[in-house]
Amino acid sequence: MRDLKVALRALRRDWSGGELGVLALALVVSVASVASVGFFTDRIQTVMDRQAAELLAADLVVLSSEPVGSAIRARAEEAGLDIGDSWTFRSVVLAGNKTQLTEVKAVSGGYPLRGQLRTAPELFAAERIEPAGPPAGEVWVESGLLQTLGIEVGTGLQVGARMFPITRVLTYEPDRGGEVFNIAPRVLMNLKDVPATELVQPGSRVRYRLMVAGGVDAVQVFRTSVADVLSQSEQLQGLDDARPELRVALDRARQFLGLAAMVSVVVAGVAIALAARRFARRHWDAVAVMRCFGATQNRVARLYVLEMLLLGLLAGLVGVVIGFVAQSVLAGVLGNLVQGSLPSPSLKPALPALIVGLLTLLGFGLPPILRLRTVSPVRVLRKDVGGWRDGSVWLYLLAVGLVSALMVWQAQDLKLAGIVLGGAAATLVLLTAVAWLMVRLMRRLRSRVGIAWRFGLANIARRQGSSVVQVVALGLGIMVLLALGLVRSDLLASWQNSVPEDAPNHFLINIQPEEVEPLRAFLAERGAPAEGLYPMIRGRLTTLDGTPVDPESYDNPRAERLAQREWNLSWAAEPQSDNKVVDGRWWDTSVPAEPQISLETGIAEALGIGLGDRMRFMVAGSPIEVPVTSLRTVNWDTFRPNFFAVLPPGSLDDFPATWITSFHLPKSESATLIDLVRNFPAVTVIDVDAVMTKVREIIDRVVTAVEYVFAFTLVAGLVVLYAAVQATRDERLFEGAVLRTLGGRRKIVVRSLLAEFATLGALAGLLAAFGASLLGYGLGEHLFGFGYRFDPLLWVLGTTLGAGGVGLAGWLVTRTVLDSPPALVLRREG
Amino acid sequence: MTQFQPMPIVQAEQLGKRVNSPDGELIILDSVELSVAQGESVAIVGASGSGKSTLLGLLAGLDRPSEGRVHLCGVDLGSLDEDGLAGLRAERVGFVFQSFQLLPSLTALENVMLPLEMAEHTDVAATATEVLDRVGLAERARHYPNQLSGGEQQRVAIARAFATGPEVLFADEPTGNLDRRTGQRVIELLFSLNRERGTTLILVTHDVGLAKLCSRRLELEDGRLSLESVDA
Incomplete structure (x- = not known):
């Protein structure tokens, strides 16, 4: 207690003597950087936790790429659960002569089973809670869509083959909560209207969700009873495993921002080391006098360490306050990538930030401070003795150890x-x-x-x-x-330069077999010939050489993703012109070929698949097993449709296929696009430029946030x-x-x-x-694979x-x- | 007929310096009257704390007096701003200090070049080399101060002081940090250069032997000139 008083007095004296300014400043910076990231990620975390229950809009969901089987529905009814359905798919909508890619969600009467749906009568008007989704014959849309198309509530919106009036602005949708990257705005409609749009055809890309809700026991009964009737394409999702990709994204973001903040901590640590050394030097005489008057070495050490701790605490508090203010800027930049408003931050992240500050102070500042105890009292007589020479690197081992520990803590890996x-x-x-x-x-x-x-x-x-x-x-x-x-902009420019001017800029997907020829003719007629039309069938990889595929067994995140998602299988007699067979042999088409598969080299490498391995896919509920007979390289930069997996013609005849193509359309000819949507309502048009603009916008925001940190x-x-x-x-x-x-x-x-x-x-x-430059070169040449031009x-x-x-x-x-x-x-x- | 009286090169009138301390105002110098003629050598002696260094600082225009005025080389120092004072020093004044005051980041030669460059002389390096040679350190030109002995450092400082050919040389305890023998040699060098170049020398010292070498001695006591002795 007595020492604390002395230390406090010393702190005040050294502060007014200007001895501690730099130490304090360095501490404030390091604590503020850690705190700002901490506060920000805490807010996002809170949104996620709060919305976890709503995240599904139900208690349990069966997720599938095929319509959910009736056996499952029956089990849910047996268990006495409420049931709701939603179908989600991408489609281009038309309003007047403007088009926009949207994500359409069609919901049944019971939706949402949990959480609330909120809408407003017009843009920026007051919200109200809706008991159910839109009635048949109407659509509700997100404000973003109204703004992009420049329309208002009441305007007609063509969705597929049918026109719907927009009756309300959709402001909150529980199971969309926390959607990080919204590329296509939402159109919400009634499930009953889907047939009239003609958008959902066999083989169309649709995500089907069967939602159930009810008592805890009933849900549990359903969960266990349904296990044996789930097909390969059906997946159960509960509250715990909701939005795994979002959690992963958030974890990554937290790791990355946290590590970025650590860079500031380390640099601030260097400032602390310099300032502490000077502080110690300037106290040699004072220590010599104290020692002369009987202070023990331990007391000297104790007093100075106490003084440092007090300083660390005070400067740390200032840092926390600055970090608190700074995170609001971060939230302003990144916050609206997340749906719904952010809650105000909790004070929880203040403590770890303070601790980081104190540890940095001790790790970098303690060595010279502790050495003060060794100052000899003889120094009162002769100034040239009793101090020490700097230069021992060993002293900073503590700092190195500390930085390593902090990195492990931030990365949690x-x-x-x-x-x-x-x-x-x-x-x-x-x-x-x-x-x-x-x-x-x-x-x-x-x-x-x-x-x-x-x-x-x-x-x-x-x-x-x-x-x-x-x-x-x-x-x-x-x-x-x-x-x-x-x-970043150089890399983007380099990449854009590597794409030819007339590269296809539109993709068409969900083309029905009977539309293939009319579409080919339509595009040729308008001077935008398709780059070839290719069939596509979706299947899930289930076993490799007889061993079931477990996505989580892959270390590589890309391999994990590839193993998890559905594959697009195609067939062709000849390899595409931008493909090159590098291993094995392409099939001979003069005779009907045995079922077999040709793989792209990258995916084969990621998943560890070689020639002769047998791959088993589940396609529309039926298995098909094929050996790998060739490996191809693919030039993805051509923007032509290309496939990881191609089979010989005839191998997939029993399954419903849709077709895909791409073409180049000059910006000035948007009328062609409107005609196309009118003539082929079920076809989904993806405008590469629009998607790229959106992606760039998101990248810009993320980069701004990182720059800020x-x-x-x-x-x-x-x-x-x-x-x-x-x-x-x-x-x-x-x-x-x-x-x-x-x-x-x-x-x-x-x-x-x-x-x-x-x-x-x-x-x-x-x-x-x-x-x-080195970084840009490394990223360009080795990661992205295009030449990086050095920028003077x-x-x-x-x-x-x-x-x-x-x-x-x-x-x-x-x-x-x-x-x-x-x-x-x-x-x-x- | 009146005898020709040379203009005093340094003249102080009613010179005083006071500073504020926690115990109130402290008088360091009080009504000092002083006149030094060109070519004279004057020693200011006195106990420590008597105000010797302060007086030297005021006479050389390193510091501003609280009252009174100083004329240096015919210029009223009070009429000059800081840059004006610096300019005057660059051209007409040299310094030698007790603790040498060489700049540690510059070599011996660069230290000697410094005042020549300040006064915008031409042929700076050649002149500096010549003066270094005169103090016997031509071979140490590329050494840094911390590679030189105390005596050598003071000789570099003397070379630096004489490099520009100043009219007045101020020396503050020039032998204070040296042992007797080294100090003796530095004094000899200082006085021989002084004679060679006809420089006016004003030095502050404790050293009675050194003071005796000067043509005039002034004693300071509690901020006042108390005694003046002149060689016959």
Whole structure:
């Protein structure tokens, strides 16, 4: 208690003496970055939890790509449960002469069995709760659709073959809750109207949901009794396993944003290490006096650790408040990707953020503080003894261990944390090596420049270690921003350039067999010939060489997804022109071929399938088993319909097929599209440009959010700069005084400071451009597979931004040097 | 006929310096009157805390007086702003300090070049090399201060002080940080250069031996000039 009082007094004294500003600032940045991400993900989590019960609009759902079997319906009735149905499919709707891809949902009378449906009479009007879905003959649509088409409630909307009046604006739909990426707006209609639209035909892509609700026991009875009548394509979904893809997406987002926040924590840690070292040095004399008057080593250590903890707590609280304010911006950017308004954040994430702050302070700041106990009391007599020389790297093992632990905590995955740490360490080593080389180079330059520049460059070279740290810390922040800003758009541009001008920009799916020829003729007539029409049948992969396929057994997320979803199987006599058989043999079509399959190499590799393996699919309730006889590469960039799996003609004749094609339609000829929708109402048109625009919009939002989180890294980099400048402040004051004593005018002192910081900033910017280009190259060449064009703007922007920004910041924190009176040289001790 | 009197190169009138301390105002210097003629060597002596260094700072224009005025090389220092003072120092004044005050990031040669560059001389490197040679350190030109001994550092500082050919040289305890023998050699160098170049020398020291080498000694006591002794 007595120590606490002493520590509090010391805290107040050191604070007003300006000793703790940098430490506090670094702590505030690190806590604020962790807290802002924490608060934001907490809000999303709350939405998810709150909506979990509503997420299904029922207690249990049978999900299927085929109409749900009558046996299942019968079991539900036996169990005395309420039953509802919904069918969901994509379709292009027409209003006047405007078209839009939508997601149509047709619901039966009982919908929703759980949760509420809310609508408004017009755009932005007050909501009301609906007891059921729309009556037959009407549709309700999301506000987004009204805005895109520029129409109002009351307008007619052509859905497939029929026109419906829009009667209300759909504002909330329970089982859509938490839909992250809404590419197509919702049209809600009555199930009874579906036949009139002619949209659902054999083989059409529809998601069928049979919803049940009732007492807990009744639901349980149904759950167990239905197990043996579920077909391969039918899946049970309860509250616990609702929206697994959404949970995965959210977990990933939390991991990623959390790890991004950790980058700021680490950079802030560097500032803390620098500031703590200076703090300790400046307390040598005080400790020597305390020791002289009888303070034990332990008491000295205890007092300073207490002081640090108090500081950590206070600065951490400020950081939490800033993080709280900052998350609202994050929510503004990302929040409306999630349906429904976000709840206000809980205070739960404040504690972990505070703890991260304290741990960072202790991990990075404790070593020099603890060493204060070793200061010798002899120092009161002789200033040159009793302190210590810096430089033991071992002291920072604690920090390294701590950072590793925090990464594991944020990632909640040992492997991922390992990869991130390894990657970060490699990046850091590379950046440090480059920064070191650049700083060494500056040394050679100095004999060729004027006095101010020479002095500035000499300072960079003399404080080589500190300069490298600053260049790397600042470079890291600039690099991330450059990578997110420029490299992203460069990559998108590179990709767009790799797609030919006249590549197909529209896909047609759900084409019925009898529509194939009329459609071919229709497109040819309008000068937009189809790139070939291909049959398509959906099937689920059930066994591989006799072993049942378990999606969860795959480590690779892509393989997991591929094993989970339905496959599009096609047949063809010859391989498509953009396909190349690389292994095995394509079938001979001169004789009727045995059932067999040709696989795309990528999917075969992901799932570990080789030539000769037997694949068994469940197609419309019947099994079909085929051996793999060839592997093909496919050029997906042509935007032609292509298939992972192709069989010989005749193999799939017993199953209902729909057809798919793509064609190029210049933007000016949208009338063709309207004619097409009118003539072939059941065909779904997918406008690639519109989808791409939507996707880009979503990417932009996500990137903005990520940039925002990384802005903390840049701020942390600036704090490192500040800490490094602070650490050399006394020297700088003295040097400024010497320069002025020797007749240096203000102008020269200003120039030498600007030269030093602008050079540091330019080096950091160069380093950032180097790193960002490398990243862009790696992503373009190796991940996405198209050439990345190096962008000179990256280097120009990086260097000028770095030089300008850091020059200004450096000048701001050192400008007191200009006012240091030259008489200071007379008072300084040697 | 009146005898020709050279213009004093340094002149202080009613010079005073006060600072605020927690115990109220502290008088460091009080009504100091002083006149130094060109070519003179003057030692300011006194106990520590008597205000010697403060007086030196005021005479050299490193600090501003609370009252009174200083004329340096015929210029009223009170009429100059900070840059004006810096300009005056660059062209006409040199300094030697107790703790050398070499810039650690610059080599010996670069340190000597510094005042030449401030005064915008041409042929800076050649002049600096020449002066370094004169103090016997030509071979150490590329060394950094922390690679030099205390005596060598002070010789670099002396070279730096004489590099621009100043009219007045201020020295603050130039031997304070050196052992007796090294100090002796530095003093010899300082005075021989002083004679060679006809520079006016004003130095502050504890060292009685050093003070005796000067043509005039002023003693400061509690901020006032108490005694003046002149060699016959």
